[in-house]
Amino acid sequence: MEKTLIIIDGNSIINRAFYALPDMSNSDGLKTNAIFGFVRMMFKIIEDYKPTHMSVAFDKKAPTFRHKQYADYKAGRKKMPDELGQQLEPLKELLDKFNINRLELEGYEADDIIGTVAKLGEENDFKVYIVTGDKDAIQLASHKTTTLITKKGVGEVEEYDYDSVVERYEMTPTQFIDLKGLMGDKSDNIPGVPGVGEKTGIKLLKEYSTIENLIEHTEELKGSIKKKIEENKELALMSKELATIIRNVPIDVKLEDLEYGDYNKDDVIEKFKEFGFTSLISKLLDMDGGETTIKEEINLKIQHLDDAENFIKKAEENGHVIIDVIGKEGNILDKKILYVFLSLDGEEIYYVNEDELQTIAGLLSNSEIKKYGYDLKEDYILLKPYGIELNSMNFDITIAEYLIDSKSSTSYECSAIAMKYLTRKIKSKEDLLGKGAKAKKFDQIEFDELSAYIGDILNTVADVYPKMEEKLKETEMDGLFYHVEMPLVEVLGSMEYTGMKVDKDQLDELKEKFTTIINKLENEIFELAGEPFNINSPKQLGVILFEKLGLPVVKKTKTGYSTNAEVLEKLRDKHEIIDKITEYRQIVKLNSTYVEGLLKIINPKTGRIHSSFNQTITTTGRISSTEPNMQNIPVKTEMGRDIRKVFVADNGCKLVDADYSQVELRVLAHMSGDENMIDAFKHGEDIHSKTASQIFDVDIKDVTSKQRIEAKAINFGIIYGKTDFGLSQDLNIPVPTAKAYIESYFNKYPKIKEFMDEAVESATETGYATTILNRRRYIPEIKASNFIVRNQGKRFAMNAPIQGSAADIIKVAMVNVYNKLKENEMKSKLILQVHDELIVEAVEEELEMAEKIVREEMENAQAMDVKLDVDLNTGDSWYETK
DNA sequence: TATTTCACG
């Protein structure tokens, strides 16, 4: 078999990878993007070229013989950024685990080592590939050596062997050295012949082949070229010498030392885990070569549940059961269940069909038997239409993983969790169903394949949960998990299932009204612009405003002119079209996102809207809402607020809407322990007026509305870690004034300053921020050497405990409200949460009781030094509750 | 698929 040697230019590839990939870091704050890019590239090369031998060459820091030859060699090169430098050693350690030979030699560059080793390979009849991002290495291409140059970052390579070089450039590879001698190289600071560039260089070499020959025949040249060459003979020769990769460096290397493939995959996996490269582990396991102790096949016994009674008995003894319910896609209220899979140990897997659900209904609703699973909320919702309540949902691995790492790079896909915790490769949903438009549905998959997929999930749950539980205990998040997040699964499931009633007729009316206004505005805008265009296109709008109408450019985006609301506000005096556009934008937004968006998504069966509430999205602990997003329904403008009129209570019901007053500032007051702010809340003072009176040193009775507005901006700004500059922009005041305001704020609320400093300090030390209930957010940014990123990390550290604690508190309130309504066997339902607001659809007979429950549970969700204050309103529509 | 804009707390 032909032997294949691959030599990688380590510095070149890690450099390319660093600049091509976005910032990444592991949980220790180590930057990993360049290592990741390097490995991904290396894997691709190994797969494509199947090397028998490999080596990676690195530059040494010390000056090389070229520096001695020419003092200015590579002068003016920027220093390697620290974010890249810190990744070099870890990469080398990783290569050692791969048992891939590394070469470096004092006084020589990686190129020279590569040239020398390539030559050695050629002499021994190897097929040689050189991998680099540097075109200089094209000079090494030959009939036996192919140079692979990365393009598009590090995703692809271009092949250069002798023939393809000659074909492309009409030059031999070695003539590239002469070419560089003539034209020089800016990046290496090789001078070349002044005034000779690529075109002239190629022309000369076509005629004279080499610099030496060219110099011998200068008399044949004409005009300025003749002069240039004659005057710079020495410079040309020296440049050529500098550009020549030498192929006989004194390095002691034998080809048998370069053999590739004998390594221990377990060791490599260890490293990958350290770097957080979950996705690469799975690729590694697929690759040829290497040894591993990881067992690929797990023997699952999948069988129909014939004896439900016996299984239930065993489940009772066991105390828990692992479950996964598989349904067809469809309307939330009647997604048909295909199968329910159950297991006690994750190895013996049982299933029942839809028509046998009743045989296990008792098991599912039995509160004494804990349910473990993957995405239990989905299972809960699927079972609801069958009248089966999935009780005692106790361990959901997606929720646990979210707490363990709220911005886990691996996502919460089960296959990723299996890889991360078990180093076990199982099919992902995408592997099973395909992706994009061609993706299949569960009911289009053969049962054997489907059951194997589900079996893997149950098996993963069985093996992962003890590890996750341990991790949750270790990080003191087990309380948060078992008492807040897991109970919340049912709450959110119930909210989705219940939904919120929408008055479709009103929505239709709004659509008509908005469409009329939009058409009118559109015509007026076209008239003012002098031509029709797409107003929704920022690009076309930019051309009209800034080129045709000649308005001044206020701000640019990376693709063109900015036309956002802030920019338009600054231009409104300059042209009457601006106000029309602002109004047009506003109404189009309301119409397309809300009116049309909501119409599309009303459930035909219930006439209600069933948003999805996601518990594993945000980095801070908040929940998010999709399809539709019920958390950004307009409220700030009168016209927008009209949208809320369509959200109504069902017949015989009222909407009870309760929101926390200043919950984040109260959290801040409590967590910081600042007496002054705590006092303000204790006395029921208006916190913004109080702050204004403090900053501006006036009596609280004499605070002007302008002062209050400014104080409000400062109060909120503080929560986000706002700077004096930002505040000055917002309030349109000079920076020093803003600075004085902030200083004065911290003087009056000294413990808040201490709290912020302490938050940053502790996050810097531990790498994470924590909330009242011990929720964690990892902040690798806080260790960045880049000032901008590091400052951003500090703001995360200041904001996460506040926003996160507020999220903790309302989650507790939700669980308690839900449970109280349930305990009292009330028909009233919690249907919505908007970060600091809860909405209950209360049947009229229960109204008073529901109001009392909501208020009490919200007020008492968390004991703090400041009490939680709740504003509660009841009405027939969401609009009326404000 | 990425970018821009804008709705909310």
Place this chain on the structure above:
DNA sequence: ACGTACGTGAAATAC
């Protein structure tokens, strides 16, 4: 000196 407020999701256009 650097850039400058946290957390989301949806729609539309342009590539």
